[in-house]
Amino acid sequence: MPEQTPDEAISSAGAGGVMDLALEEGTTLERPPGGPDGAGPAEKPRSLWSDAWRDLRRNPVFIISALLILFLVVISIWPSLIADQDPLDCNLGKAQEGSQPGHPFGFDGQGCDVYTRTVYGARNSVTVGVCATLGVTLLGGVLGGLAGFFGGWSDSILSRLTDVFFGIPVVLGGLVFLSVVTSSTVWPVIGFIVLLGWPQIARIARGSVITAKQNDYVQAARALGASNTRMLLRHITPNAIAPVIVVATIALGTYISLEATLSFLGVGLKPPAVSWGIDISAASQYIRNAPHMLLWPAGALAVTVLAFIMLGDAVRDALDPKLR
Amino acid sequence: MHADHSGRKEAREEGEKARALLARARAGSAAAGGDPILEVRDLVKHYPLTQGILIKKQIGAVKAVDGVSFDLAAGETLGIVGESGCGKSTVARMLVHLEQPTAGAIKYKGEDITKLSGRALKAVRRNIQMVFQDPYTSLNPRMTVGDIIGEPYEIHPEVAPKGERRRKVQDLLDVVGLNPEYINRYPHQFSGGQRQRIGIARGLALNPEIIVADEPVSALDVSVQAQVVNLLDRLQAEFGLSYVFIAHDLSIVRHISDRVGVMYLGRIVETGSDEQIYEHPTHPYTQALLSAVPVPDPTAREHRERIILHGDVPSPANPPSGCRFRTRCWKAQERCELEVPLLAVPAVFRLTESPAGHDSACHFAEEKQVVPPEGLLDERGEQGESGGCGRGQWAGPVVRDHPGGLRADRPRAR
Numbered sequence: 001m002p003e004q005t006p007d008e009a010i011s012s013a014g015a016g017g018v019m020d021l022a023l024e025e026g027t028t029l030e031r032p033p034g035g036p037d038g039a040g041p042a043e044k045p046r047s048l049w050s051d052a053w054r055d056l057r058r059n060p061v062f063i064i065s066a067l068l069i070l071f072l073v074v075i076s077i078w079p080s081l082i083a084d085q086d087p088l089d090c091n092l093g094k095a096q097e098g099s100q101p102g103h104p105f106g107f108d109g110q111g112c113d114v115y116t117r118t119v120y121g122a123r124n125s126v127t128v129g130v131c132a133t134l135g136v137t138l139l140g141g142v143l144g145g146l147a148g149f150f151g152g153w154s155d156s157i158l159s160r161l162t163d164v165f166f167g168i169p170v171v172l173g174g175l176v177f178l179s180v181v182t183s184s185t186v187w188p189v190i191g192f193i194v195l196l197g198w199p200q201i202a203r204i205a206r207g208s209v210i211t212a213k214q215n216d217y218v219q220a221a222r223a224l225g226a227s228n229t230r231m232l233l234r235h236i237t238p239n240a241i242a243p244v245i246v247v248a249t250i251a252l253g254t255y256i257s258l259e260a261t262l263s264f265l266g267v268g269l270k271p272p273a274v275s276w277g278i279d280i281s282a283a284s285q286y287i288r289n290a291p292h293m294l295l296w297p298a299g300a301l302a303v304t305v306l307a308f309i310m311l312g313d314a315v316r317d318a319l320d321p322k323l324r
Numbered sequence: 325m326h327a328d329h330s331g332r333k334e335a336r337e338e339g340e341k342a343r344a345l346l347a348r349a350r351a352g353s354a355a356a357g358g359d360p361i362l363e364v365r366d367l368v369k370h371y372p373l374t375q376g377i378l379i380k381k382q383i384g385a386v387k388a389v390d391g392v393s394f395d396l397a398a399g400e401t402l403g404i405v406g407e408s409g410c411g412k413s414t415v416a417r418m419l420v421h422l423e424q425p426t427a428g429a430i431k432y433k434g435e436d437i438t439k440l441s442g443r444a445l446k447a448v449r450r451n452i453q454m455v456f457q458d459p460y461t462s463l464n465p466r467m468t469v470g471d472i473i474g475e476p477y478e479i480h481p482e483v484a485p486k487g488e489r490r491r492k493v494q495d496l497l498d499v500v501g502l503n504p505e506y507i508n509r510y511p512h513q514f515s516g517g518q519r520q521r522i523g524i525a526r527g528l529a530l531n532p533e534i535i536v537a538d539e540p541v542s543a544l545d546v547s548v549q550a551q552v553v554n555l556l557d558r559l560q561a562e563f564g565l566s567y568v569f570i571a572h573d574l575s576i577v578r579h580i581s582d583r584v585g586v587m588y589l590g591r592i593v594e595t596g597s598d599e600q601i602y603e604h605p606t607h608p609y610t611q612a613l614l615s616a617v618p619v620p621d622p623t624a625r626e627h628r629e630r631i632i633l634h635g636d637v638p639s640p641a642n643p644p645s646g647c648r649f650r651t652r653c654w655k656a657q658e659r660c661e662l663e664v665p666l667l668a669v670p671a672v673f674r675l676t677e678s679p680a681g682h683d684s685a686c687h688f689a690e691e692k693q694v695v696p697p698e699g700l701l702d703e704r705g706e707q708g709e710s711g712g713c714g715r716g717q718w719a720g721p722v723v724r725d726h727p728g729g730l731r732a733d734r735p736r737a738r
Contacts, residue, residue, distance in 0.1 A: 047510050048465055216462035217472075220526065223420045223454045224476050225446040234475075238466040 052318040062314035068307040076123035083119040087112060087274045096290040108293045109282055118296045121276040124269055125304060128186050128193070128259040133252040135194035140201030141244050147202070148209030149232060158206070162199035170196055171261065178267035186259075189268050193255050204247050208240040215239070242319040249315050253308030260301050276301045359434075360395035361566055362419070362452075362534055367392045367428035369414050373641060386641045388414045390590035391428070393667070396534065401560065401567040403581030403598070405574055405613070409637060411590040412570045413457075416538040419568060420454040421445060432534075450480055453527040455556075457539040459519035463511040469522055470507035473497070476529035483530055496525040499562075500555060517548035521555065528559065536568045541576060549573075553580055574617050578602050586610045589648040590640055592667055596682030604680040606670060606689040609649045647687065655688045663687065 046054075056062045075082060090112035098106040105114035147158040173196055181188040212218065218235050226234075262268030263277025264284075271278060276297040283293035370385035389411040396402050406412050417423040419430060421437065429436045437448050456462035463472055473493045477484045484492050494504035500521040511519055520540060527535055537556065541549040553576055559565060571577050577584055578598050585595040586609065594607035605611045612631040619628060633652045638644055644651050650660040670689035673681035680691040 046513070047468075048512070215464075216456040216458060217464040219417075219422055220454065220456060220462055220523075221475065221479075223422055223449065224479050224526075224530070225449040226475070226479050230479070234467070235464050239464065 055318040056314060059314045059317065061310050062318075065307045065310035065314065068303065069311060072122055072126055072304055072307070075119055076126040079120045079123060083116045085113050085116045087117045087120040088272060089113075096286060096293065098290070098292060105296045106290070106292045108279065109286060109290075114279075114293060114296050117274055117279055118276070118300050120274045121279065121297060121300065122304070124186055124273060124275045125256045125259060125301070128189055129252045129256040129304075129308070131186070131190045132193035132197065132255045132259075133248050135190065136197040136201050136251065136255075137244060137248045139194060140198035140203075141205045141241075143198070144202030144205030145209045145232070145237070145240065148206035149213055149228070149236065151210075155206070158202065162202055165196060165199040168196060170258065171265070174258075174262045175265060175267055178262060181267075182270075184270045184273045186269060186273075189259055189262060192262075193258060197251065197255065200251065201244060201247060205240065205244050208243045209236055212236045212240040246312055246316040246319060248312075250309050250312030253305040253312070256308070257301065257305045359397075361398045361433060362396040362568075363429075363431040363434075364392060364394050364396075364415075364419070365429045365431070367415065367418060367430065368426045369411070369418060369423060370426045384641055386639075387590050387643055388640055389418070389425075390640075390643070392587070392590070392592055393428075394585055394592065394595065396566050396568060398533070398566055399560070399564050400583065401569055401581045403577035403584040404568065404570045404587055404592075405572060405577050405584060406587030407572060407613075407637065409640070410587045411640070412572075412587055413538050415587075416454065416536045416568065416570050419534075419536045420452055421449065422454075446480070450483070450530045451532050452534045452536065453530060453532040455520075455524055455527045455535060455537040455540045458543045459516050459523055460543070462523050463519055465511055468508050468510055469497070469514075472511070472522060473525045473529055476526065480530055492529070493525075496529060497522075499528065499559070500525045501551075515548075516544050517552060520544060520548075520552050524552075524555065524559070528563065531563070532565070534566045534568065536570075538570045539572065540569075542571060542573060549576065556580065574602075574613060586613065589637060589643055591648060591685065593649065593686070594682070594684045595667065596684075597679075600679045600682040603693065604678070604682075604691050605693075606673070606680050606682070606684040606691055607649075607686045608653050608655055608688075610684075611692050647685070649686075655686075657688070659687050 090110045091107075092111045094107045095109050095111040096107060097103075097111075100106070103113050103115065105118065108114050108117065143158060147155040174192055177192050177195075178188055213231075213236055215235075218231055221231050221235055259268055260275065260277030260280065263270075263275045264281040266281065268277055269275040279297040280294060280301070283290070283297070287294050367389055368387075368391055369389040370387050372382045373384040373386060374380040375383045392411070392415055394402060404412050404415065414423060418425050418438075421440075425438050428438070430438050432448055432452065437445070437452075440448060467475075470490065470493050473496055474489050477489045477492065490507070494507060497504045497506060502518060502521050502525070506514075511522065514522065520543075524540075535556075540556065541552050544552060556567065556569075557580060560567060567580070569577065569580055581598050583596065584598050584601040585592045586601065586607065587593065588609050594601060594605065594610045596604075601610060602614065605614055608631075612633050615629065615631040631654075635652050638648070638651055644661075646662055647653070647656070647660040647665050650656040653660070665685040665687050667683050667685040669681050670684050670686065672689060678691070
């Protein structure tokens with residue numbers, strides 16, 4: 001084969017696994033694949049995060065849930081924006097009355113305005129959801145991540161500890177733990193949720209860190225002499241955090257409903273605190289006579305939980321590299 | 325066992341010059357004077373097999389690497405070949421201190437690095453770097469190319485002052501044949517071959533003396549493999565690097581290596597210059613491996629003899645006694661079961677000048693030519709525009725018994 005065309009060279013190389021040395025290297029400043037044609041080096045680089053954000057912005061589920069959540073956050077910070085009455089200003093004479101001008105949702109069993117109480121109830125729900133999620137994510141993420149990274153006995157202890165916490169039934173645990181608390185603030189509820197919720201995130205974080213740490217780029221950093229801190233912060237955390245974010249977002253919705261459940265059972269928030277759970281509990285006795293008392297807080301709760309779960313779903317779609 | 329450079333061509337000589345310059349420039353390596361830059365002695369890695377949940381009891385060990393020794397001279401390329409699971413990658417990972425050997429020594433310029441830690445280890449790491457197999461997992465997808473190649477400078481700030489780093493990274497991109505303007509891009513915007521170039525640039529950043537390449541091209545397309553191997557070849561000449569090149573592709577190893585070691589089940593079974601291994605193999609395993617190299621020419625393919633090994637590689641947790649290859653070897657006799665063959669020049673060849681007189685761990689070593697001598701079928705050998713390694717390609721290896729050698733036994737089964 002004295003004269004070989006490039007095609008032949010490639011095919012014979014392919015057949016034999018023998019290298020074709022006619023290919024001159026060094027002249028291969030190929031353009032990377034993907035990206036708009038002819039965009040050239042001036043094209044703005046796209047990181048995986050910015051790709052995910054671009055995907056999210058195009059996802060109608062994300063837009064709807066994000067708008068709902070934005071609205072919820074705004075009214076939980078400034079409930080007076082849309083409700084100008086006092087949720088604790090009640091008139092027993094109007095108990096269980098239906099919709100009237102100025103009181104669109106009617107009155108509850110104590111004669112309080114249902115609309116105002118529903119709006120004000122958002123604050124406690126959102127506070128519990130956000131704070132509990134932050135606490136759970138920090139505690140669970142750090143413990144799980146460290147256990148996954150260092151392995152060994154610390155990992156064994158953490159794994160068994162999470163098993164123990166998974167064994168505690170949430171509602172029963174809540175009844176036992178919270179019935180001894182007399183405070184009417186949200187903090188005991190948040191504390192309880194963090195206490196029982198961290199193992200879930202810890203497991204996710206542990207698994208995700210174990211996957212990330214086996215990647216060659218972590219090994220490469222180790223071979224370069226990188227410290228554990230550097231490997232954790234620069235290489236592992238950015239690559240392991242996506243599943244944690246997804247689970248935490250979905251968990252936020254469930255924490256809100258857990259708060260309502262505990263309040264419904266009388267061990268979560270306690271009157272005079274305003275909470276959807278308390279209102280649902282009080283209204284459930286009168287569901288035949290005055291269903292509006294139940295429908296509005298329950299509807300608000302359902303929509304809120306749904307919004308967070310939808311957000312979590314959209315975030316997962318955007319962050320999951322397998323769908324990319 | 326010194327390198328046989330005779331096969332290398334013009335660019336090799338150029339590289340020689342650059343290497344000599346570099347060797348002089350490098351303080352401390354003056355003492356080298358032919359001394360190996362890396363000496364590996366009886367390297368052992370056993371992974372314990374444990375039983376029990378709380379109280380772990382060791383019930384055995386996977387003997388991934390079990391007594392590997394070799395030398396690496398400055399500027400030399402040592403190829404290590406072997407099938408999957410023979411311990412090649414474990415050796416590589418121990419060389420760069422990603423795994424702690426169970427026993428044995430890795431001496432870098434005479435100093436055992438296996439026990440080092442802290443600052444001393446960090447200093448050694450600067451000089452021994454690794455290129456990874458899979459370019460899709462060896463680059464952090466959340467970091468830009470500039471950050472990836474610049475990270476070595478952040479870890480070793482003494483190598484480059486802050487202001488210079490960006491320029492150095494761009495120089496490195498240029499050296500490995502990538503556009504320096506790609507510095508702000510992310511790995512997923514590159515092809516496999518380009519990613520491997522980025523990985524090579526990262527390995528070069530600290531100006532190491534030794535690069536351990538663990539199957540650096542096996543994840544790439546064949547056409548891109550050639551480019552990357554040629555790049556490695558060019559960089560070796562340019563920077564005076566020493567390579568430990570691990571692969572399972574025999575043709576690539578032959579192309580790039582000065583010396584070759586063949587591994588089987590955690591041990592080196594045969595080692596010698598590339599010519600000795602490829603043209604005068606004396607270990608039956610090497611012969612079997614060579615006969616398995618695909619032949620592009622259909623006529624030659626019909627005429628060659630394939631040595632087909634039977635059975636699987638035994639479990640490294642329970643390797644055979646004596647010679648580890650005996651369970652699949654057509655020459656195996658009782659002696660192989662009782663006596664571990666040492667890696668040394670076989671007695672038959674000890675007094676001869678024959679190129680078959682190289683280290684081979686076989687009681688019944690004999691020469692058997694599996695690949696035709698270089699040049700015989702090598703019409704493209706002199707084109708050499710690609711890094712000057714003009715080994716060309718083999719148009720068709722024909723198996724036959726070496727005229728001067730002992731007649732090989734017929735393989736038991738074919």
